[in-house]
Amino acid sequence: MKFLSLKAAVVLAGAAAAAGTAAAAALHWDPRTSAMLIRGVFSGAGKMQPSRPVLHLPRGSVTSHMGLRYLGSAVNPSLDLFLPASASAPLPVVVWVHGGAWISGSKKDVEPYLRVLAGYGYAVVGLGYTISPKACYPTAVRELNSALGYLREHAQKYGLDPDRIVLAGDSAGAQLAAQLALGITSPDYARLTGIVPAAAPEHLRGIVLNCGLYDFKSVARLTGTFGWGLKKALWSYTGSKDWAATEAAGHMSIFEHANGKFPPAYIAAGNSDPLTENQSLPLADRLEELGVPVTRRFWPRDYRPALGHEYQFRLDRPEARQTLQETVRFLDTVTRPTAQAQSPSRLYRQPAREKISA
Numbered sequence: 531m532k533f534l535s536l537k538a539a540v541v542l543a544g545a546a547a548a549a550g551t552a553a554a555a556a557l558h559w560d561p562r563t564s565a566m567l568i569r570g571v572f573s574g575a576g577k578m579q580p581s582r583p584v585l586h587l588p589r590g591s592v593t594s595h596m597g598l599r600y601l602g603s604a605v606n607p608s609l610d611l612f613l614p615a616s617a618s619a620p621l622p623v624v625v626w627v628h629g630g631a632w633i634s635g636s637k638k639d640v641e642p643y644l645r646v647l648a649g650y651g652y653a654v655v656g657l658g659y660t661i662s663p664k665a666c667y668p669t670a671v672r673e674l675n676s677a678l679g680y681l682r683e684h685a686q687k688y689g690l691d692p693d694r695i696v697l698a699g700d701s702a703g704a705q706l707a708a709q710l711a712l713g714i715t716s717p718d719y720a721r722l723t724g725i726v727p728a729a730a731p732e733h734l735r736g737i738v739l740n741c742g743l744y745d746f747k748s749v750a751r752l753t754g755t756f757g758w759g760l761k762k763a764l765w766s767y768t769g770s771k772d773w774a775a776t777e778a779a780g781h782m783s784i785f786e787h788a789n790g791k792f793p794p795a796y797i798a799a800g801n802s803d804p805l806t807e808n809q810s811l812p813l814a815d816r817l818e819e820l821g822v823p824v825t826r827r828f829w830p831r832d833y834r835p836a837l838g839h840e841y842q843f844r845l846d847r848p849e850a851r852q853t854l855q856e857t858v859r860f861l862d863t864v865t866r867p868t869a870q871a872q873s874p875s876r877l878y879r880q881p882a883r884e885k886i887s888a
Contacts, residue, residue, distance in 0.1 A: 588649045591615040595688065600680035601673065607658035609677050610637055611688060612648035619689030621653040622696065622735070622865035623681060627674060627710075629701025629741075629840065631760065632767040633662045640700065643843050650858050652865075653690050655681060659706070666769040667778040668723060671709050678710070679728030694865045695729060696736045697793075700840055704742025708784045711737050715791040723781050736794045736864035738857055740842050741803055741810065745785035748808040750774040756804050785813055790820045796860040798827035798853050800837030825860050827853050 595611040613621065626644055628635045637656035648654040657677050659670040678695070685692040699707035713725035714734050720727055743749060749760055765771050768778040780786070795817055799810035806828065817824050829837055829849070837849055842857075844850045 590617075590649060592645050592648045594645075598680070600677045607660055607673060609658060609680070610641065610644075610656040612645050612654045612656070613689065614648050614651050617651045620685065620691035621651070621689055622694035622861070623653045623655060623690050623692075624696045624698055624738075624861065625655045625657060625678065625681070625707075627657050627659070627697070627699035627703035627707045629699065629703040630661065631763040632667075632670065632702045632706075633763050635661070635701075635703075640843070643845070646845070646854070647858070647861075650861075652861060653688065662763075662767040667767055668725075668781070671706055671713070671723070672725065674706060674710050675713065675725050675728050682729060682733075692729075693733050694735055694867075695733050696738065696861060696865060697734065698738035698740075699742065700740040700842070701742060704739040705744060705782060705784065707737060708739060708742065708744060709782060711793055712784065712787055715793065716787070716789055719787050731791060731793075734793045736796070736860065737792075738796045738860070739798070739810070739813070741799045741805060741840050742813075743805060743809050744783065744813045745809060746774065746779045746783040747786075748812070750779075752804075752808075785816055788813075788816060788820060788822075790822060792817060792820065792822045794823040794825075794860075794864050796825045796827070796857060798842060798857075800839065800841040801829040801831055801833050802836035803839045803841075805839065825856070827856055 591614075593613050593615050595613075597608045598611060599606065600609050601607065624647060626637075626640060626647075628637050628640050630636075630639075637658045640656055644654045644656050655677075657674055659673045659677075661670070681690060681695075682692040684690075697707040697711050699705070709723070710725075711734060713720040713723060714727045714729055715731045743760075746764075749757075749764070751757075752760060761773065764773040764779070767773075768776045770776045770778075773779055795814075797810055797814045797817075799806040803810075811828065814824050814826050814828075835847075841847070842850050842853050845854065
């Protein structure tokens, strides 16, 4: 898991760009150079793990199926499946897409957290996908859709309920999860992006979005080293230096395409995350305007300690544990067998603010 890794990556990449003429020139003319630099910083941050995440597991063991080849080849990305050993099948499925600014990260980074979620009675999937610059948009989102098809096809083998699916993701993974959700729930958007949905809207029960990016017009206005790093990543991912003018950027902007059929959402972000004010909060407001049930977890601006990008993975912190418990309550609500028959006002009530203690 990566704590503050996005901010650290882009800041250090910006520092490297200013370090010398040759380095600055390489970073200016070739997105692969900055992508590799940011990826290296992400990899280093990924070594920071919460102390003994097993302590946050509920009682009962978790079994795993690692490296399932959903694209049918050992050279392609794979997925990992975590199952509670004692739960009764068929299990609702949480499909998690890892972050990394589309150019970095791995399903391995979120594995400890996914094991914790599985311990609460869910089949939890860590999805691997091809990152940039090896592949550009829309390879990743199409691979994720293929993975969803694989899970539905093999549902009986692994004890999964293909009719109770929740998509989830962190950072860039939240954007990818939201894009796949739009492809499933909006035929017009699916045609626009070239996705043939592997699931029907009624199969998608909800979505969990942590610290994501959803409005790319807003991203284009970001300044400083943070904005510089994101724009370099998007240059690499879209294949164009003028990424903001590409069809890819238009497709990726969830804020502009969202409609009232978007699945119920749990949206969480930290108060010191640079993306909260111009990404997560506006998306939550927009979805509510459209009539989509939204459960929020945002923190007061003056809350201390300040909670940065992907604070949710810091399970040694009470704020992360509270967010985890709220996430589980949301999952319990949207995946219960009778969920679709009940009214949104009964199902999606904002959790009460809990007292936080260190």
